[in-house]
Amino acid sequence: MKTSTKLRLSAGSFAVGLVLASTPSFAQDEAVDETEAEEVGDLIIVTGSRIASPTVESPAPLQILDDAAIDDAGVTNVQELLLENPVFGTPALSRTNSAFLTSGTGTATVDLRDIGSARTLVLINGRRVVGSVANSPIVDLNVIPTQFVERIDILTGGASSLYGSDAVAGVVNFVYKRDFEGIEANGQYGITEHGDDARYQLNTTIGTNFADGDGNIMVHFGYSNEEGLLSRKRANTAVDDFDLFRLTGNRDDFGTESIPFFSSFPPQGRFITPTRTFTYDPNGNLQNCFTTNGPTCAATIGSGTGPNGFNRQNFRTIAVPVERYLFAASGEYALNDDINFFFEGTFNKTSSAREIEPFALSSSGTTGIYPGSGQMPIENYLPGTNTIVANPYVPAAIAAAATDTDGDGLRDIGFVRRLVEFGSRLGSTERDFYRMVVGFDGTLADDRFRWDVSYNYGQVSENQISTGQVNVVNFRDALAAIVDVNDLDGDGLTTDVICLDAEARANGCAPANIFGAGNISQAAVGYIQAQGTFQTGLKQHVVQGNISGSLFDLPAGPLGVAAGVEYRRESSFSDNDALTNQGLNAGNVLPDTSGKFDVVEGFVEVRVPILANTPGFELLEVGGAVRVADYSTVGTVYSWNVTGTWQPIDDIRIRGTWARAVRAPNIGELFAGLSQTFPAGLSDPCAGIGATGGGATGDNCRADAGVAANIAANGTFTLNQADLQGISGFNGGNPNLFEETADSWTVGAVIAPRSLGGVFERLTLTADYYNIEIEDVISGFPRADTLDQCYNQGNQTFCGLITRRPAATAVNSAGSLQFINALQVNAAVTKTSGVDVTANWWAPLGVTENDRLSMRVAYTHVIENDFFSLPTEDPDPSAGEIGTAKDRFTANLNYQTDLFKLGFTGTYIGKSSEDDGFCAAFAALDPARGGSCPTVPAIFYLDMNASFYVTDQAEFYFGVDNLLDTDAPNLLSGTSFNVTGTDTAADVYDPFGRRYYAGVRFRF
Template sequence: MKHTFQSMLKTGSSLRAVAVTGVSLIAFAAHPALAQGQPTQENLQENRAAPADSGLIIVTGSRIARPTVESTAPLQIIDDAVIDESGATNIQEVLLENPVFGTPALSRTNSAFLTSGTGVATVDLRNLGSDRTLVLINGRRVVSSLPGSATVDLNVIPTQFVERIDILTGGASSLYGSDAVAGVVNFVYKQNFNGIEANGQYGLTEEGDDIRYQANLTAGTDVADGNGNIMVHFGYSNEKGLYSRQRKNTRVDDYDKFAFTGDPADFGTSIAPFFSSFPPQGRFITSGGTFTYDANNNLQAGFSTNGPDVDGDGFGDGGPLANGFNRQQFRTLAVPVERYTFAAAGDYGLTDTINVFFEGTFNKTSSSRIIEPFPLESGGPNGVFPSGGGYNIENFVTRATAAGGQERVIAANPFVPDAILNAATDSNGDGLRDIGFARRLSDFGPRSGTTERDFYRFVVGFDGTIADERFRWDASYNYGQVNENQISSGQVNVVNFRDALAVQQDFDDVNGNGSTEDLICVNAEARANGCVPANIFGAGSLSPEAVAYIQAQGTFQTGIKQHVAQANLSGSLLELPAGPLGVAVGAEYRKEEAFEDSDALTNAGLNAGNKIPDTRGSFDVIEGFAEVSVPILADTPFFELLEVGGAVRVAKYSTVGTTFSYNGTVAWQPIEDVRVRGTYARSVRAPNVAELFSGLSQTFPSGITDPCVGVGLTGGGALGDNCRAAPGVLDNIRNNGGSFTINQADLQGISGFNGGNPDLNEEKADSYTAGVVINPRSITALRNLTLTADYYNIKIEDVIAAFPRQFTLSQCYEQGNDTFCDLITRRPTGTAVNSAGSIDLINALSVNAAILKTEGVDVTANWTTGLGFIGDDRLALRVAYNHVIKNDYTPLAGEDVDPSAGEIGDAKDSFTANVTYSNDDVRIGFTGTWIGKSYEDDQFCAAYDLDPKCISVPAQFYLDMQTTFLVDDHFEFYVGADNLLDNNAPNLLSGTSFNVTGSDTAADVYDIFGRRFYAGARVRF
């Protein structure tokens, strides 16, 4: 399902308690708070008037400590009651129900096939990218869990330790620094907790899988006669995971299946299942035909990938030629995640005006994945023999002669069946017959990976008051560190495989075992290194010894560190006729560093995968900010309040130099019941370590179309001239009947490198918001109703991104842009006739060029009322609705816009609504989440000359519920159900834009689990 800073300055327990109450309760009335149990207006007024030591508090969206508590920025608040009622194991589940959040970059349901980030949980405000959403804990930065990025893993958040979540939407860099382009998500921990709170919960799906359970304990107490407080939290959770074979709409067996074969006619058509053409028994290609093995391991001519997998063994069962491989039988649909969390917080009043505080969090997250056994082929860019020519089934071998000498002869690999040997020819001119092969390495078992991620974070600091408590100050040091270790199995050492495929009879007993009949590797050096002959013909033919010699374990380690030192001062500078002039100033130093280390085979691209380099880098920044809030009018007709404000931040980076961000705000309250607000903000995002320092990582893009195909010796306009300027293209035209011609192998052989760019500059964003808050206090029946409506408009320029490769080709050959032509390398003259001039490399390096723009409207409603039926019973309603007007991406200014509003994962309309009934004995709540009708990517449809809305997904509605039984003041137990209506995720064709591999749907958008239940208990003392 799709789906700020508000901290309390502290001197003593009484001030903190009142500040928390004042901010929380009044924020619920003033802003679109997704909170349970909204306070009555009488309580609001009482809290507004309550004195509290200095009387100054911090308002979310501002760093100024002041007695007023209204915010000019759009703000939503989720409190701990909402978290409890969700039954969520991970806080990401709660956030994604809110329509201000887009499709997460990483979650349990979309990370199984990634080389890193498995099991990470992220959030993405406005679908502008996770790196543009700043995540804070208690108003301070959190170290990233993805090396080189600013993306925070929500697994590190102790769910039951959270008091509330503040969601500030819109640019906020002037207040919080880089990365707050789309907004801020601030997790506020509980404070001044006294007592013990424990809970345990167990859940599972209706199918009895994806078992989830958790246990949490929070304890706190005052110390030193109430002059301090210390609190600790221990948490454990385990989500067992889900496999594709465990759901009918994702496994492939004896029923029809939606799939996309590359033919637009397949859209919306139910077709028979087809499987991978890499079968465990091997597929062997010769000039005389294709061969494979049947279910009884008998060699046969011909091959087919159609037919259902009735018995679930991974093989097609539709006849003797149906030998494709059913990958769905082995894929992970939702990765398992296990978490251990420890958090602590405390403070102590050194004097009446100085306080010391600390926070600490440790989290260990473990995740794993299983996917189908490795597919390997003889040729191709990631094959055993990437230069082509296939697998030599004959080898030049040395053997003894009868006269005692030695001769070099041609000998056939003894493993090769006669039928294949007789059908093969010499395809590369080396005098030896060869074949091509494709084989699923089921002998290795499924590919698997385990990830261990350790998170450390601690904060120490001081705060207090000066100038007769008119000003608050704080100074702190924040250190964060994340270490990740990943181990994967099922990969291949390509060099060892090449040696193991070159096999001969041991004519001269070179291995000294007394036999001249056994088989050995041809290469003597390989034999000395333990080479074992590899038989790839037939299922299960690879010996355990050969597997041990060929297989390669992959490793991946990362390390991330963050240092932040900051100091802030805020308060009332002087008293104006309309109220106090509020000011805040502060300074911050931050250093970020990260590294990624892969194993040597991965670095060299010798594990049948892409070449990936190690990366490391760091940067630091010194920042200063100032904020002012000026009341203009108050308590006058049509001007209950008129206030303007602004902030500016200057930052000096060791990488991009000096950056500026600023904002302006206005709030007008014509009458007590209506408040109009507006903001403008210039925000920035400095490039992160990966964008700056990533080395060149190899990739083999698919779906590339060469614009030069068909170009002749003359004509074609600018396109023809630009294509013929490449000598290889001209040579190809002359040798192919006057037209540039390539084959499918040339397209599949296109490679390229992705990489960072140390010359990047910062992104710049302009955001506008305008809204109204209505609280009809004068109408008794509606005095507890709060309505908000906010318009937002965010435009980001100089977006850091690589140009799409097809766009690069278009710019070079159709537009004649030399900058893009420099990213393309074509094969030279002298290569094979059809390969001369074909594309060899298209590189994609990060640049500041693209434009992102989003625009929309948020509407929220909160209402509570007493019913008077049973004791102190109440009814509470909360709704949050989002309408996306546009969400556009432009790769380069002046070029065509790629709109995504209304596409899958970015529905134009979505909402979440909750209704809760409660009395002294029970609380019953229902939450509904609605995702509007959505469409396939229009660019994908255009590539096949189809209507821009060639695939659509109907609107989806999910209903959750929970019932809590309040036994007494200390004990309650609850039961709940998610996806109560048991909605199936909509089918999306495999091979289309939003299909998450292995899920046959957009698993990061729609619910893939089905109806599920949970039960738990809470104890409080």
């Protein structure tokens, strides 16, 4: 290729060069001198600055993970490797926490600093990536072709001034391989020690130069499959259980199983009358009592014994299966000495599936079959007559105990039932990802400046189909069953059972017998069942241009500058099926959502060397950047940073950053439709308020006309049980949101004691303190806090979210709470701080340069991670709680020769506690211990990998993850961090146990 363009690096692409060839696979701010830089190119750009310079030093904490580390880890999805790094918190989405979600099944995300995945910006080659989660910017790491990645740059700290919105916690930049020639292929298979969750992958990368070296093109094909793991496949998760601590409040009971803890929605049904509750025993005999988990029923009609509950765990999932097809390509062509054309393309198809227990249906409740009365009629009027006919499926004993509870002249009952005849609730998701980038880059002014312009297009579409749901209207028609004594359906039969409603019969209604397990006919199932669908789409267009270089030389070095402009347009939609939209599938109303926005941005960055090669000041440099962005949604926002680097001697570098970052609200936060919910556990602050008194709360309550009418009629504000249970509300977006703002700063040191020689010559230590405070955090405000702010604090903004029933309502309901909405608002504050420490060391051990021992350690101590629902409220701390351990580290030890490589990776998660708010509720039950939160002990995982170089072109490798077979701590149902179906926090701890993998790799 032409000599002046042998390494084409634009402000949107990054390289580290020889650093990664001469250091361990996980580097931290390693620097090369200018001689080395010239060997890999005149100027390079490192994540954390857009200014091209001759070194890879970063003023902000930067960790670099290279392709050797990716290969050694043997991961199927790069998320697994990243989560070992302690700077990452619990992922919002992963294979082990998405089985119960209505969308996002199998998605893999990352969350720097544990302050939300939407505040971590994911880039490919320095450019944005379209999100994969509906109406959000969150990127699914399934779209990353792992074996096509040359390295991963992890920049922690606010970087909005350089990369735009969402980089509040930092940036994860995946840098693809380039200028690759040859063929690299690998195949790998892995399985757990239990013989489940098989994982396999096949990958091929092919690259070649053309046009006498002026061009290069690379293509990558990848396939991977993770088969998944069902809860019933493991003894410890096969049966429903419950944490005894939740039942007793005794801290010593934390993690102790109460077995079984079955569901009270059984497949044989539970039928409620005013005096008795009926069910069926395992032999199909009717009994007039029900015990969910107990050993016996005292009063029986048949011979039944308990328990009568249902084991949901038999149908649940520990890890969802994920299958991926990946294609990636990139290329470049030198048009002349100063201009190059480049392109990138990625296609990914991800398929995932989920299984959870059969649907639990009730006659009552807001999502029940009969949302008004909550009662199922067991007799009906014949059409056009006053003749009452009984439902022939209702057993005589139940009919004898039934009464008319709703005053319509017909006896009725309540029921709950598990719909096993409909099968498990299954969901399949197909997600297609497309991304392409085309552009030009080059040099100006005798290579003093580098420039690039590019167009970046991304699109994601998701189609989800779910089964096991019901059509509530059809179910209601199917339950209205009668004996067709008058041959209403005209089939000539007078003893058959039919649906009462003629229109329903015309539409195929088949009567449903819910009494006893397995008694709903397949004809009735076919009429009642409803297939759910969920479709989403996201599109992103980005046009950008950048220029970087040095304006002129100062005594201490060149004055670096970078500038750029960007236009970005994003749109997204999510569509549910019609029944879901109307809440007619026994669920709440879920609306569709769509929205779009665009933004024009510009930035300038400067780096000013003040002193160099002076005693006490080998380098003193300051820099800064500012970005102005004009959004179609929130208007103009500003972000900036100030950086400083002082190197008193060659071996020590002190650095610091101070930054203002912004995050503009995403499409879901702005435009999500109103989805109805029926919150429980709310207390009306106006209850008991009289005509006078009550202080400010009393005055605020009486200001409502309905409350005043209720007090006038009853003396005090009086509520009945129906009022308390009838509170509803809507969750939704808010088009009036504005941006979050974060002030962050870091200060740290890089110590490379080369002058000491010996074992210190190849040692690099870093230590950095970070502090991030985000104001105007976008979140749904808790409804209990909304009531408090309105009536106890007099905050009218929150009063606007509350609707009470009018004065004209029946006396006992006048003024009662009807709706409390929880729209997204800019109200909360998040604060986090901590310390990162890394160490990298290697030493030659043999006669060849490949004989070496290397070590790397990354440690993070979290000082605080607090969430304030309002700036004036007390914080909800999470530092030290499960998923946000105060102390975490990952350590790697590797030994390699010309013939083999052996490595060990240890991951430590410090002692962690239950949620403090959860524990506070049980403080009174455990006075001897002061209500202190129970804890889980520190956990240590050890992984091993080995490679054998059979020839120069062939390598055999194998590894063992969780070599010590460390068990995940018991975090059972009823505790805060339990992931349903796993009996632990499966997104924090390893639920699989020891597992093995092996593979071959070829290079030609």
